[in-house]
Amino acid sequence: KNQVEQSPQSLIILEGKNCTLQCNYTVSPFSNLRWYKQDTGRGPVSLTIMTFSENTKSNGRYTATLDADTKQSSLHITASQLSDSASYICVVSADTGTASKLTFGTGTRLQVTL
Amino acid sequence: GAVVSQHPSWVICKSGTSVKIECRSLDFQATTMFWYRQFPKQSLMLMATSNEGSKATYEQGVEKDKFLINHASLTLSTLTVTSAHPEDSSFYICSARDRRGPNTGELFFGEGSRLTVL
Numbered sequence A: 001k002n003q004v005e006q007s008p009q010s011l012i013i014l015e016g017k018n019c020t021l022q023c024n025y026t027v028s029p030f031s032n033l034r035w036y037k038q039d040t041g042r043g044p045v046s047l048t049i050m051t052f053s054e055n056t057k058s059n060g061r062y063t064a065t066l067d068a069d070t071k072q073s074s075l076h077i078t079a080s081q082l083s084d085s086a087s088y089i090c091v092v093s094a095d096t097g098t099a100s101k102l103t104f105g106t107g108t109r110l111q112v113t114l
Numbered sequence B: 001g002a003v004v005s006q007h008p009s010w011v012i013c014k015s016g017t018s019v020k021i022e023c024r025s026l027d028f029q030a031t032t033m034f035w036y037r038q039f040p041k042q043s044l045m046l047m048a049t050s051n052e053g054s055k056a057t058y059e060q061g062v063e064k065d066k067f068l069i070n071h072a073s074l075t076l077s078t079l080t081v082t083s084a085h086p087e088d089s090s091f092y093i094c095s096a097r098d099r100r101g102p103n104t105g106e107l108f109f110g111e112g113s114r115l116t117v118l
Helices: none
Strands: A003-007 A010-014 A019-026 A030-038 A045-051 A056-059 A062-067 A072-077 A086-095 A100-104 A108-113 B004-007 B010-013 B019-025 B032-038 B045-051 B067-073 B076-081 B090-097 B107-109 B113-117
Touching (some): A003 A086, A010 A019, A019 A030, A019 A086, A019 A108, A030 A062, A030 A072, A045 A056, A045 A072, A072 A086, B004 B090, B010 B019, B019 B032, B019 B090, B032 B076, B045 B067
Parallel strands (some): A010 A108, B010 B113
Antiparallel strands (some): A019 A072, A030 A045, A062 A072, A086 A100, A086 A108, B004 B019, B019 B076, B032 B045, B067 B076, B090 B107, B090 B113
16 A cells, blocks of 8 residues: 655744654655645645656755655755745655556644744 | 636535535646545545546545536536535645646645535
């Protein structure tokens, strides 16, 4: 069964600090891994998409890493801001040939405080 | 970037009534749209895959007669919650992929529709 596990479940950090969110997956055959940011009561917004051959991808203060051998990914947030407070969802796509199947993680709820 | 619009963003209805939620891709065409449901503090759960011009594909455990999906054009899919009950109260989100891109391409989400059934 395809699964995506994220940790920690929730996290509180001070503004300006860095943090790293983890995503472990057992999805096969692997196609790509996506990180989304979801503000409360809003739809998810894409941060990064990484394929099998990509190890690192950055989007501003967000940097995602992927280790396809260990099936792990991380999302590093640098110099956090209050607006970073949201849920961060890891989504892994299994390429089934004719269509991709997405498996969603349960997300990490990040709260950035003063 | 591509925009997916949902309407209404929130709706309150009485038990037993039906509610329709629209999902539109504003600047691209989507042969496939996806419908999700999200309960508080939980992740998105895929309900069904909406295919333009054909019947939707429902995930296991999702009642197709309860959640009617229509994908009449390349830019519009609708989800109708029929005979809604309080347990149907949830956050419903749609997503779409540009038909010109690969199946592994960018997936754009709508802003979600919060349904409260009294």
